[in-house]
Amino acid sequence: MRGEILHYDEDQGFGFLTGADGNRYSFAREDMRRETSLARGAAVEFQPDRGQARNVYSVRLQASASPGATAPAAAPPQQAALRPAAAQHFGRAADAGPAQSTGLWDYFWRAVTRNYFNFADRARRKEFWAFCLFWTISVIAVVAIGLAADAAVGDLEPGQEMPAMTVGLCGLFILASIPPWIGLIVRRLHDIGLTGWLAILCFIPTIGGLATLVFALIPTQTRENQWGPVPQGVRI
Known part of the structure; x- marks a missing residue:
């Protein structure tokens, strides 16, 4: 052929x-x-x-x-x-386009832009943990901005109701990050040769966190599988 x-x-x-x-x-x-x-x-x-x-x-x-x-x-x-x-x-x-950067920030940026609704390809362990790192930093930044805004309008005074700006900003950020989170977990499952439907386990109370951790730690399959070639940067 x-x-x-x-x-x-x-x-x-x-x-x-x-x-x-x-x-x-x-x-x-x-x-x-x-x-x-x-x-x-x-x-x-x-x-x-x-x-x-x-x-x-x-x-x-x-x-x-x-x-x-x-x-x-x-x-x-x-x-x-x-x-x-x-x-x-x-x-x-x-x-098979041009080589993409494998830096931590580059992985996070692609996850929230190009791969926002990507449920088809593969994601290596470094890509998963890079997203976790910068997502956590982003949450801290959002909370800090919300607290500063609430302090400016006096919502943090004793006896006041819950800080509306902090709760609102955190809620919006978490809702906006749900699609890239699901896509990342699905691509991580593809990378280890499993069906993306197993991502449902990650949202079950009690076992969800453990399932996510296990999926995140399993090494990449060092061969092409039905979801694509070996991700860039992985040593075969």
């Missing part, structure tokens, strides 16, 4: 590609017919085997090494015929 390289790490000897059937396949160094450098976007041929690509080899390398051309004049048409295949993108190749 014809395919296209999405990623290949020469140091780890692991990569994944997308085939003409629109599916992703992972492969290792031992699955390559010959040791060669495979850049992203390179056209290859391979044999699909239950999500694994076998006998992977570069189409261009194979074509240049093949003795099929008997005359030098025949080489340019063959190379021209290969160019469209090398430039063609199959399936979900567009998902």
Whole structure:
């Protein structure tokens, strides 16, 4: 089958590609017919085997090494015929975009912006704990702002009712952070190879906190699964 390289790490000897059937396949160094450098976007041929690509080899390398051309004049048409295949993108190749930052703040910022309603991909442990860290800092900041506002209007005086600004701001912040929290837990479950529906356990009284902690501590699956490739920054 014809395919296209999405990623290949020469140091780890692991990569994944997308085939003409629109599916992703992972492969290792031992699955390559010959040791060669495979850049992203390179056209290859391979044999699909239950999500694994076998006998992977570069189409261009194979074509240049093949003795099929008997005359030098025949080489340019063959190379021209290969160019469209090398430039063609199959399936979900567009998902392999530019590398994203793996800093703690970057993970949190993406969670509250781009991934606000993302319930489909994977989230490594660092991404989960980065969100926990900055979410906690944000709660403290919101409480501080609310208390300062209540103090300015005299709601913190003895005998006064509950601090309305503090309660209101905290309530709004928590409600606004529910979608990214659920999405993060679902993506964390996907990252360890479990269905996202198990996120329901995290909202059950008594066991919810323990379930969330267990899901957050399990290491990433160091292979592509049905929810996507291994997250960036994870050592395979």
